[in-house]
Amino acid sequence: MHYTLKEEIKNFSFILPALVIFSFFYILPFFYTFLLALHQGSGLSSLKFVGLENFRRLLSPAGVVILSGSMGSILVVAPLLRFWKERKAAPEGSRVKRIILRIVGIGSIGIGGVCIFYGFRAFSEIFSSSAWVIDREWWASVGRSFYITLWALTFQNFLAFALALCVDRAIRTGQIYRAIFFLLPVLSEIIIGLLVRSLLLPYPGVLPHFLERLGLESWIRDWLNDPRYALTTLAITHCWRGFGWGFVILLAGLQTIPQTLYEAARIDGANGWQRFIRITIPLMLPVIVLVVILTILGTVQVIGLPMVLTRGGPAGRTTVSVLRIYNELKNYHAGYASSQGIILGIILVTLSFTLLKISNKLKKI
Structure with a gap:
């Protein structure tokens, strides 16, 4: 069925109010972030155009x-x-x-042409002595974010998958467990952070007092202020809070697998491990990839827990990437913070599309 241009404009007018609201709160800030990244200043006034200087400082001239x-x-x-x-x-x-x-395509070609022109014009900078000078503190904060993400991808998701497998067979009590495990992700990061902080502080922390009463004083550590333990403590706390999301998604995926497949495999003589490898994993692969992507996107952007638990300390050992962006904004460096946010977004989008491509390749095997 074909519509005339007048009818298409009339139909389009019905979604126009929602499109205007979406553009005002999402699309315009998105492009304004790119505009800010080309300037120095607070973001509200006294902006000074500096071109790609913020990116040069962040990535190095060659980068x-x-x-x-x-x-x-x-x-x-x-x-x-x-x-x-x-x-x-x-x-x-x-x-x-x-x-x-x-x-949109013509605009993309224009922007891409400007980028290519700049790349050719500044190509000689690759061979200069300062070609690879980067902001080491920023990339160290990105490394801390991915350290927490590694914990989430392994410990958190393995725990969520194991619990989902157990609850999948508990038909009568499954809804109860789902509500219990999903309670922590629903709670605010601030609440969880304050709770864990009250548990782990040397005084008057609950855990140190409990260990002291048991005569295990040698086990007492300053988990939040010792540089050796602070980042790992933050990672474990994030996993404890966030595994409920993966649990609910994985459980929903497990419950879509027909039981007849398991029964047929059992009749054919397949044991539990073979059923898990040959049936559960292949059919759960799209759900697992979804959980992995959501875990990466959610964990790299964590900010509430480090702000409450450690405030980025001790000595910056728990200053993750988004917290560093927040600190730059607080210090009226909106342009540099915007460039950091753009680079972090590019990293996350690249990882997400790579995982989706790998998932699609595995489906065809």
């Missing part, structure tokens, strides 16, 4: 050249390929949608 060249190539090639396919295939979708996509 900016490589990033601008690769990003520019993607922004140019992707819409050109789409335009080429549209020429050979019949037009799909409404006319308004095609017009919007063409405008």
Whole structure:
């Protein structure tokens, strides 16, 4: 069924209010972040245009050249390929949608061309003595974020999967366990942080007092203020709070697997391990990839727990990437904080798409 342009505009007007609200609160701030990254200042006033200086400080001059060249190539090639396919295939979708996509494509080509031009112009900087000077403190904070993420991907998700497998067979009590395990993720990070802090502080912490009463004074540690234990304590606390999300998603995935498959495999002589490897894992693979992606996105962006538990200390040992961005904003360095947020977003998007590609490849095996 084909609509005239007037009918398409009329239909489009019904979603226009929602689109305006979405644009005001999401799309405009998204582009304003890129604009701020090209400036120095507080973000509200006294902005000074500095170009890509914030990215040069963050990534090194050579890193900016490589990033601008690769990003520019993607922004140019992707819409050109789409335009080429549209020429050979019949037009799909409404006319308004095609017009919007063409405008976006032309804008993407323009931005990509500027990036490529900058990359060629500054190519000689790769061979300078300061070509690879980076902000080591920022990348150290990113490393701490991924250290916590490693704990979440292993300990947290293995715990969630194990509990989901156990509860999957408990038909009568499954709803009770689901509510209990999902309680922690529902609670605020601030509440969990204050609770754990009251448990672990040397005085008047509950855990040290309990160990002292048991005569285990040698086990007492300053878990939140000792540089050897603070980051790991933060990681374990995050896992304890967040495993409920993965548990509920994995349990929902397990309950979609038909029991007839397990019964047929049992009749064919397959033991429990073989049923788990041959049936459960292949059918749960899309759900596992989803949980992994959500875990990475959620853990790298953690900020509430480190703010309450350690405030980034001791000596910055628990200052994660998003907390460092917050500190830059608090110090009126909105431009540099925006560039950090953009780089962190690029890292997360790249990881997410890579995992999705790997998942799609595994499905075809």
